[in-house]
Amino acid sequence: MEIPIQFPTVPLSSGHNIPVLGLGMSHHGGYSHNALLYALRSCGIRHIDTAKRYGNEELVGKAVSESGVKREELWITTKLWPGDYGYDKATQACLDACKRLGVQYLDLYLMHWPDAHVPGKSSREARAETWKALEDLYYRGICRSIGVSNFLIHHLEQLKEDCSVVPHLNQVEYHPFQRPQELVNYCKRNNIVFGGYCPLAKGQALTHPLILRIAKQYGKTPAQICIRWSIQNGVVTIPKSTKESRIQENCQVLGFILADEDVCTLNSLHDGRHVSWDPTNVL
Numbered sequence: 001m002e003i004p005i006q007f008p009t010v011p012l013s014s015g016h017n018i019p020v021l022g023l024g025m026s027h028h029g030g031y032s033h034n035a036l037l038y039a040l041r042s043c044g045i046r047h048i049d050t051a052k053r054y055g056n057e058e059l060v061g062k063a064v065s066e067s068g069v070k071r072e073e074l075w076i077t078t079k080l081w082p083g084d085y086g087y088d089k090a091t092q093a094c095l096d097a098c099k100r101l102g103v104q105y106l107d108l109y110l111m112h113w114p115d116a117h118v119p120g121k122s123s124r125e126a127r128a129e130t131w132k133a134l135e136d137l138y139y140r141g142i143c144r145s146i147g148v149s150n151f152l153i154h155h156l157e158q159l160k161e162d163c164s165v166v167p168h169l170n171q172v173e174y175h176p177f178q179r180p181q182e183l184v185n186y187c188k189r190n191n192i193v194f195g196g197y198c199p200l201a202k203g204q205a206l207t208h209p210l211i212l213r214i215a216k217q218y219g220k221t222p223a224q225i226c227i228r229w230s231i232q233n234g235v236v237t238i239p240k241s242t243k244e245s246r247i248q249e250n251c252q253v254l255g256f257i258l259a260d261e262d263v264c265t266l267n268s269l270h271d272g273r274h275v276s277w278d279p280t281n282v283l
């Protein structure tokens with residue numbers, strides 16, 4: 001039997017190590033039980049990225065338990081939806097997420113989005129209050145690492161002023177057309193690991209002529225080039241697929257290295273486009 005790949009990990013300031021490649025989960029309706037089982041059993045995937053918002057935590061929990069992979073070998077990230085912001089609601093939401101996933105602890109819990117609608121509070125105040133709940137969940141060991149998603153520099157600066165624990169990771173859109181280098185540099189300076197979502201630009205990157213040319217040159221697929229590029233730029237990446245053959249393909253990214261000039265060519269494709277949501281206007 002083929003030995004599944006072991007993906008390298010990236011150290012977080014919490015002291016834990018996140019696998020550099022994870023499997024993204026789909027929103028309602030797009031979830032595939034068989035694909036997740038296949039990823040865990042046959043591709044060496046040990047990092048799963050989900051969210052309450054995706055509506056599949058319970059199904060992920062079932063697949064994990066059916067896979068036979070030990071809990072301690074897995075990295076499970078889930079996310080807190082803004083409707084659950086506020087100290088008490090966030091604490092309860094985390095406990096509920098653990099229950100749905102069938103786990104005693106989360107490897108990483110993220111505030112999903114910087115905007116917050118808590119009556120009588122500014123977004124900044126609501127974020128700080130919510131983050132304090134995550135800090136306490138971290139101190140209690142229920143969340144082994146805590147972080148944020150879609151936070152820009154000003155959101156992170158405010159959090160730093162208002163709270164004690166600097167987020168261990170910030171998960172942001174990242175693909176050849178969306179490479180927010182200032183934010184990447186800020187995270188690096190502040191010891192925040194940069195997690196990138198939509199590494200294939202939801203498929204848009206897979207037909208770009210330059211990416212096709214580089215893929216041909218290396219004898220790889222456009223998806224493998226995009227994923228490899230994220231990893232070489234030091235970004236934790238979570239491509240999503242519900243198809244077994246594509247998950248297999250997306251995992252075959254360790255046996256080659258992109259030359260610096262090709263990384264630079266891919267870097268030059270940044271045009272600021274978002275294929276997901278854009279937090280620029282969130283105060």
Ligand SMILES: NC(=O)c1ccc[n+]([C@@H]2O[C@H](COP(=O)([O-])OP(=O)(O)OC[C@H]3O[C@@H](n4cnc5c(N)ncnc54)[C@H](OP(=O)(O)O)[C@@H]3O)[C@@H](O)[C@H]2O)c1
Nearest residue numbers: 024025049149197198199200201202223239240241242246
């Ligand atoms: N924090 C946030 O706010 C946030 C926002 C968006 C996404 N995310 C996370 O990031 C993950 C990935 O993002 P995403 O799904 O939006 O975008 P993505 O990973 O860039 O692209 C996924 C799309 O590409 C297709 N695909 C995957 N592998 C392929 C391959 N090898 N060849 C051709 N097509 C391929 C998939 O289709 P099939 O499934 O049909 O293969 C799907 O349509 C999500 O699952 C989620 O966990 C987080």
